[in-house]
Every structure is written in structure tokens, then in C-alpha cells.
Amino acid sequence: MTRENLVRRIAGLVVDRPGAVIVAFLVVTAxxxxGLPAVSTDAGTEGFTEDLPSTTALEKVQGLFEPPFDPAEGTTQLIQSSQNVLAKPSLLRMLTTLERIEDDPGFRVExxxxxxxxxxxxxxxxxxxxDAQVDAVERASPEELDLAVDRAATNPAFRALLSDDFNARAGTALATIALVEHALPTDPPSAGSGSDDPLxxxxxxxxxxxxxxIVVFGSGVLAAETTTVIADSLLIIVPAASLLILVFLVYAYRDPADLALGILSLAMTLVWTFGFLxxxxxxxxxxxxxxxxxxxAVGIDFGIHVVNRYREERVKGLSPTVSMDIAGRQLLVxxxxxxxxxxxxxxxxxxxxLKPIADFGITAAVGITFTFLVFGVFLPAAKVWTDTQRDRLGIPSLWQRPLGQEGSVLGAVLPVGVVVxxxxxxVFLVVVLxxxxxxxxxxxxIDTSFSEDDFLPRTDQPEYITSLPEPFRPGEYTTPETLDFLEENFESAEDDVVTVLVEGPLTEDFALESIQRAGRDPPSTVITDRRDAxxxxxxxVIQMYAERDPEFARLVARNDIDGNGIPDDSLEEIYEALLDSPVRETTLTYITEDFRSARIVYRVESDAEQREVAADAVTLSRRHRLTGTATGTIVVFQAVSDLIFETAVDSLVIALVLTAVFLVFIYRLTLGMGSLGIVNLLPIAVSIALxxxxxxxxGIPFNALTATVFSVALGLGIDYSAHVIxxxxxxxxxxxxxxxxxxNTTRGTGGALTGSMLTTVSGIGVLGLAITPILGQFGLVVALSVFYSYASALVVTPAAIVLWARLLAAWNAVRFETAVPGQHREG
Structure with a gap:
């Protein structure tokens, strides 16, 4: 079947059997x-960090060791703050709270x-x-309590659970963290349960x-609030977008029946897409x-084009069936x-x-396909059926004049590109290029970034958000303040450290010396004590315990050949001594029981650039004689940032190449002029560059969402130039x-494009009202890309087409003279 026959059959089906088309689409919609009830949410950053080498190393660290601070999977943090969390009242409040949680079987405490x-x-x-610990603290005198705090202060695990302001001499600290480890259920949450985090x-x-x-914090709280942020963002964005879209649709359609059909088609598209999810x-x-x-955005564009092109024929006095047949044959292609x-x-x-970006691409591509079917087949059929009934019943249409018609103000402005x-x-194209x-x-x-903060609400929401009336006003979010509190008060917070996982026979004589030498004269972002990281x-742990236990200190000294406090011989004996001592748990946070894996945690400058910190962590890992792998949140997030940039570039290159091939092929197939496909790409390339x-x-970086903007700009921008060409x-x-x-094109099609651009820019621009920064940035750059695409289509495309027509004429003239020697054209 030829292209003309296929288009004719589809257009014929729409105008000859509109009722059957409408019923079929309603059945598919049902x-x-x-699938709508089965839609689940997935909050947080886990999807971005899966399957990365640094993530694999981090998971291995969490599986092999029991960090004194870093919360592992299945752990809740209890963050306590007071004038002194080491005072008896605060100690008792923490212990009794932990006891109350542990006694409740619903919390599944391990x-x-x-x-x-x-x-x-x-x-x-x-x-x-x-219970015994509560009794011990209650019985203790102030002097006994001070002495106990003083002894505990020599334990790194104790220090890691206290804020940076901990004063060992005074025995005071303003904040502390307790950890509750849970036995998680093995069955995953059911679909549609909201959050997939069992915590x-x-x-x-x-x-x-x-x-x-005391504040409760952990992955479950983070997931719950992130899910709430999604819901709150939608509650603000959807009504605002709907209101703006409605205003522009009223202007574009200016007929209640057409407006209702357009809105119904948009709703149908969303139902299909979310049902597909x-x-x-x-x-x-x-x-x-x-x-x-x-x-x-795309649906509104298609809808306005259908109605506007249809009206161009209706004003000539043609019937609904004939008008839609003419418009449909042209618009379907x-x-x-x-x-x-x-x-x-x-x-x-x-x-x-990155799975979330891949899912975004797949979902958007499927949704656009649904949009094509709904607005390319259902809307024209519904329009024909509605207008036929109107004509039969004698109900007049309120407005049939197309946008941009000659004589209107808009029609006078749109051909500016033709004048140029x-x-x-x-000359104009050279300047543009x-x-x-x-x-x-x-x-x-452009900077590239990836941070959990991108997905969290701002700490200080703008007044226009907080002053919204119910039910649009967002709730109270504790996560941003909690994360800020952790970053400001706990040096051992994950954002200020990098980890190196060392694997190999740690009983070799050089193992500990290698760990020590790796930190000598470290890179610039690593915090130092004199020359050492x-x-x-x-x-x-060895040095700390040697200070507390004279016998262990003698063992270390006997095996310390160079006298630098780090043993060189009998390392297995030293490790065994640690595992048989009161610091066993602390030892296992840094070395495994088989003595084949160790972790080293390096402190880094909190204000250092993420890229520099990650690079320095890799440098440290390569200094170890055994196999070293850099990991930690900073390293993982930088790996994601690098992938985000690669995604932006790769997806743009892939999209440009495939789009060029597709356009050349489709213009060759439909119009016999494949070179128009290259002309079609020019305004899009200009838009992407801008x-x-x-x-x-x-100052908008490539992040998890804006990394898709180039392919989005290509996808949406091609819409405008393709319609024009x-x-x-x-x-x-x-x-x-x-x-x-x-x-004729800039006035007819340009009028529809103007209505589409205004509606799209306003509809997508309302993402700036989102509670999370990442959505606001995305809304702004996509709105800009749509405007640039619109302007390029109407201003750049005419000049490109004129040059194309001249080059084509010159090429045909050369071919004619070559084919017929001695013949010359007049003029």
C-alpha cells in the first residue's frame, strides 16, 4: 500500500465513520x-546510582563493615539535640526512647x-x-558520670556519634545520633503502596x-517526604498549568464545543500514558x-493545528466532511x-x-505516540461528528475564523521572517549561525551536578508557595533542615568523607605501612594533620587501643621495626588481639574477620568541589599497594554527574543522527525532496545552541532532569519547523x-504555532512553581527551548527555504545543461 493510499484510508475512516472511531477510542481508554490504580512511586536517588562501580564498592563496604555512624540499609537514625546530650537527663531520655522502641515488636528492632x-x-x-543501662545511668553520681564520659571519649565509635562541638574535657556536646537497626521484611511492598521503602x-x-x-531520620522518612513532595508539586503544577492552558485554549479555539473536544483529548492522552505506566x-x-x-504541549499543538487547518477549509464554505478530509490528509503526514x-x-x-532517565525517555516516547493517535485520529473524528450534528440541528458555530488570517494583527506580524x-x-543565515x-x-x-538536594524541597520556600490557600499549600518538610543539621554538626556525615575499600591479604608485612603512606601529603581537598591525611x-584503632592497654602497646612495639608506631610484623596476631579486646566492634568497622578487606575513611573539605573531591579519592585509592577502590556518597554522585553529562551528549548525538536520517527518508518518501530534511534540522540546531x-x-547545570533538555528541545522543536516546512x-x-x-504558511500554520507556543510555554513554565529546584530549572529551560524553536521556525526557516529553493533551481539548471549539451536557458 502506497503512502497516499494509507493516508487516504485513514482520513476516509475518520470522516466516513467518525462514530465508530470515537467508540473504539473510548473502549481503549477504559x-x-x-492500569491507573497500579501506578506506584519511586522517590529518592537510588535509581540513579544503581550498578555503578563506586556504588558496588559502597554496598560492599556497607555489607562487610559495621560503620559507627554511616547508616546502613535497614537503619533509623535518632538525632537528639539539647544543651548537653551527655548530661544525665538527656542520656536517660535517649535510653528510655530506645527501650520503648525496642519493646514494640512493630518496629522489628534487631x-x-x-x-x-x-x-x-x-x-x-x-x-x-x-533496661540495665537506664538503671546504671540513674544510679550514677555526677562524678561517676563524668568519669564514664571521659573513658568513653577514647572510643572512636563514641566520638563518631557526637556532634563536632564535643568537648572531651568538659564532657559536653550539643547533639548526638543513635542508630536503630531493623529486621526488614523479605516481601517487597505491593504496587501502589506509595513508597517502596519498607522503612x-x-x-x-x-x-x-x-x-x-529527638528527630527520627532515615531512608524511610526521606522516601515518604519525597513522595509527598511529588504529590504536593503535582497539586500546585496541574491546576496552575490547567488554568493557563485553559486561558490560551479559549483564545485558540473560541468555541465551547471545540474547547471541550480539545480538553477531552488531552485527558485521554494522560489516561493512556499513566495507564501504560x-x-x-x-x-x-x-x-x-x-x-x-x-x-x-504536543497535544495542544496538534489540537490547534487540526482545528485551525480545518477552519481554513470551512471558511471557504466546504462541509465538515470535505474540510476534515482535506485537512486530515495534509496533517496526518x-x-x-x-x-x-x-x-x-x-x-x-x-x-x-541511568534507569530513571531511560524510563523518562521511554515513557515520553510512548506518550507522544499516544498523543499522535488521539489527536491525529480521535479528535478529527470527534470534530467531524460534532459539526455534522450541529449542521443537522441548525446549531451555529461561534467562531470559524482561523488564527493568523490575513488582515488580523497576528497575521501582520507573523510573516516577518518572510520579509527578511x-x-x-x-547574510541573515550567516549572522544566525x-x-x-x-x-x-x-x-x-555548563556545569554538571547531581545531589540529593535536587530532589528535596527548598529549606526556605518562596512566599508565593507558602501563601497558597488550602489544599494547595505544601506541608511541612523536615528532611532539608535535618540534612542541613547533620552537615553542619557532624564531621563524620557522609557528605564530608570519602572511603577507600582496600582488598587483599592484609596480613602481609607492608599492609599497614601502605595504608599509612597512602595518606602522606594527600591531595588538596583532603583535610590534614600536619603532613598526614x-x-x-x-x-x-591500633594506635587508640595501644594508648589504653599497656600489654597491647608492648605487642605493637615488638613488631614495629622502624619505630613509627605502626606494626610491620605479626599483623595477624595483632588483629586477633584486637578482636579479643573491648574494641572488637570498632575493629570490625575497619577490617573484616578474614583480614582481606579494610576501609579507610578520609575527611575532606566540606566546601570543596565534588569533582575535585572524587578525583582526589581516586588518587588516594591508587596509592595503596593492595587493590584500592574509591567510594562514598561524593564519589558515587560524581560518577552519576559524569554519566548525566555523557547522557546529554550521547542522547543528543543519537537523536540528531537518527532524526536527520528519518527526515531525509520521510521527506523523500512523502514529497520527493529528501534535502528538505536537512533544512528542517537547521532551526533546531540553532535552538539547541541557544x-x-x-x-x-x-547558572542552570546539567542535572538528573535538565540533562534531557537537548533531546526534549529536539523533540519539541522539530514540531514547529516540521509543520512550517x-x-x-x-x-x-x-x-x-x-x-x-x-x-500562506507563516499566517496559517504560524497562527496555530503561536497559539501552541503560548500554551506550551505557560503550561511547562509553571514547573517553576514546583517545590523542588530540579523541576523549576527544567520548566524554565524547556520553556526557553520551546520559544527558541518557535522563533527559529518562523524567522530562520523562511531564509533557509529560500536559499534551498535557489540552490535546488541552480542544481536543476546544471543538470539540464549537462543532460542537453548546446541548449541554453533564456534569462
Missing amino acids: GFAT STSSAASLVAQELDSTATTL TPLQVRMQSVVTAD GLAGIAFTQLLVAVPPLLL AFFIVTGTTVIGFAANASSS ARRAPG LVAGASASYGAG RAESIVT IAGSMRLL HRVAEELSETGDVFAALE
């Missing part, structure tokens, strides 16, 4: 609606650890239960159990919050071109090794006059 427990055990070494219900309920000076088992992440506005290139743009993200193309198309090149060169320096390792420069100018080609085939074709 089918997709069954173990607890706290500074209060360590103090109690210094008071009474037999106090192994929380969420435990930690949310625990918030009602703790005392006023549920049926396909794709969790709804914060990145997917951007998909509905994108679908609305244009819609197919737009859909194909847009799907390529979005689907290019599926090449990303008449006068100096070549120079500006685009400069913008792209400047934009090459400030670090904690098995060497730290958005790159704008991002750097506005396809309409020009159709007009050229009828008139043969390139300038007349451009005039």
Missing part, C-alpha cells in the same frame, strides 16, 4: 484506565547503638540491655514515639512529573513527521545507563511561488 549506651557500659560493663511505615510511626528533643510496572519518579506538561522525530528525541534517552528572506537570506556558534561554544562550559582506619548558552548564562512544500506544489508559499 482499558488503559485499569539492635541499637548510641553514645548513651556506651556511657552506661562504662558505668557498668554488665549492662548489656537497655517508611516504621519511621513515620516512630515519629510519634520519640521525645521532643501502571500496566508496564514503571514507577512514577520525580523526573516523570515533567511528562504530563510535555504531552500537554505532518503529524507523523513530528511524532517520529519527537519520539526519536525522547527515546534517545533510553540509551542512558526576501531581502538578504544569505555565528550567533548560534558563539552560544554553543559558551554553553560548552585526617583519616580513620584499622591503623587508628539553549546551551542560556543554561550557562542563567511541510506546509511550505504543500503550498509550493500548488503555487510554485516560494514567497507566496511562505506567506
